[in-house]
Amino acid sequence: MPPQIHESLRLTSLSKLPLSLRASAKSAADGSYADLDTVTCVLPELPKLHRRFILPVLYIHLNPDKIPTSVQLDSILSDTNRHGEFRPITAAIECLTGISGCLNQDAIPHAAYADLWPRLVLPLEYMLFICTNIILGIDKYAPMSSTVRSTLDLRAVLTTYWASILRRDGELTQELDAASPSFPGSTLRDERCTPVLAILADDPIGHLTELTSGAGGSDALAYLLVAQLKDFLARDLTELTSLTLTTVLAIMGSVSVRREEDDAFNRELHSHGIAKVLARTLCALNVWFRRGGDRDRAHDSTIGVSLTLLAEFFRYRAGHEAIAGALDGGLLAFIVSSQTLTADSYPIIKELLGALIPGALLYYPVVCQMKTSYATALPHTTTPTFLKSKIYPMWQKFVPVVKVRLGALEFFHSDRWVSSKVCENTKCFKLAEKPQLKNCAGCDFSYYCSPECQKADWKAGHRDFCAKLAPLVDFPGLVSPRSRAYLRAMLEYNLNEFRPLIMLRQAFFIYTNPDTPFFTAFDFQKLGSGEEWIKIEEMAAYERAPEAPIRLEQLARSGGRLQLHAVIINGNPPLLKMFPMWSTSARMMDGIHRIVKSFPPLLPWTEVYPPIVGQLRELHMECVAHKVRDVYS
Structure with a gap:
């Protein structure tokens, strides 16, 4: 026995036992299971000191080198001629019971715990393995299934077992990876995980406390779900891995969707990169089908659930982070190249392309990722199949806003924009x-x-x-100076691109609403070009905001050098952020007011429109010639 272990675990302690017990203890230490039975039977009756002297016997029989591995255990249980090899496990279980009795009497020196614990883990894990397999075996029989699944705390035990398979970096993982070619580790892992996940997927909301407890907390459960998906992505898709995937998504979908924005579980899923993993999962399924893989309702359901989950994550106020992750995972390429979308998927795709993704393109990390994702997806959009697909009309509306946002990004990165x-x-x-x-x-x-x-x-x-x-100063999601600077650059880019349109709409508002304070809104929830998402609003629509009185006061004393512009982005309700635009000259706003006042009031706009367009164009050229600059604060 190694000399470095605690002295209470060394064989020299056996010499301190009474003569009536010493011989049996030494024989048990030499490997006699009959004498081990004798020692463990009398152990509960022994005084505290004698229990401590028995510890070396228990320690020896907990040696992991003498206990069959879980892979070997499968083979032993399937061969009746080898059941004798099961004896070291029952011996280890007896020793665990003995250790428990010693702990109850405080018979184990605290300094010995560090040496003792590593030998307790493996037998405990096998006990969990054996019990779990018994549970799963009984659950297979329909008459017993409902009884099994209604058992209190059952799912906590099964979740702990599932976690041990996914998380172990030591013996268990090595056993699985070193399994025979006929039972590769990944397959064996699925054979163990899939039946467990099938039970966990049965009403996970009703048993969420058990799942969380068994995993080790809410964050641990989120980690396990994402880790299981990553495990799926690391291997080729089979019928078994597909079933594992389906059950994981069922659990995740039941637990995470329809939660409030501040729900901890969804935040934890985000922290483990769920959006990127879900997008990669969709791409993996797409590749599988394109290579001739079988497609059935379960696969269609998997795609539908994955898209639904992504849409739910995107709808949160911090959904732009999930969108950036999903784009990085290949979501856009999946949408334009997928041959597996069902009728149920199209409403979700329409929301993704029509609102959720475009609305997030004012966030710097999202638009940066879009630059790469759009370039990757573009080659798939010229195929005859795509041009005839239901996605194509959605794509046609999606592309213009992407081009405008990417143009703003290029402007932000260029020498033309200076903060x-x-x-x-x-x-x-x-x-x-x-x-x-x-x-x-x-x-x-x-x-x-x-x-x-x-x-x-x-x-x-x-x-x-x-x-x-x-x-x-603060704005949700725009926490970094770079993100705020990008948004100001995007406003300036759009102002330069659509200045004639903005001037015309401001003139129309002033003509039809004289002496009414207004602001210019860039509604980034909308698709299309500036005509769709640039509008002029009365300040009354903004008057309940805490900053409204401040802005109105600034507007009143600015001498025409201040315009109030705002961005409107996705949210429930939509978020509005005001950006004052200061000009180096009042020439622009004074000129618009002068031109509007030159027309008699109450004329139909159709009569005012032709001449006012020309005058506004001249005003624009005049401001450019005088180098009037506009700056967003």
């Missing part, structure tokens, strides 16, 4: 690059070119709402 600010002192309005201006320490929102300008603006009214501006 600039305007001094917000209404007597100055100096334009400079952001580092050259100083922001107000009170609100971290307003910028000034000098202390004198900041003092002047403070007296002019900034002190009345400085504290109220601070919370307006």
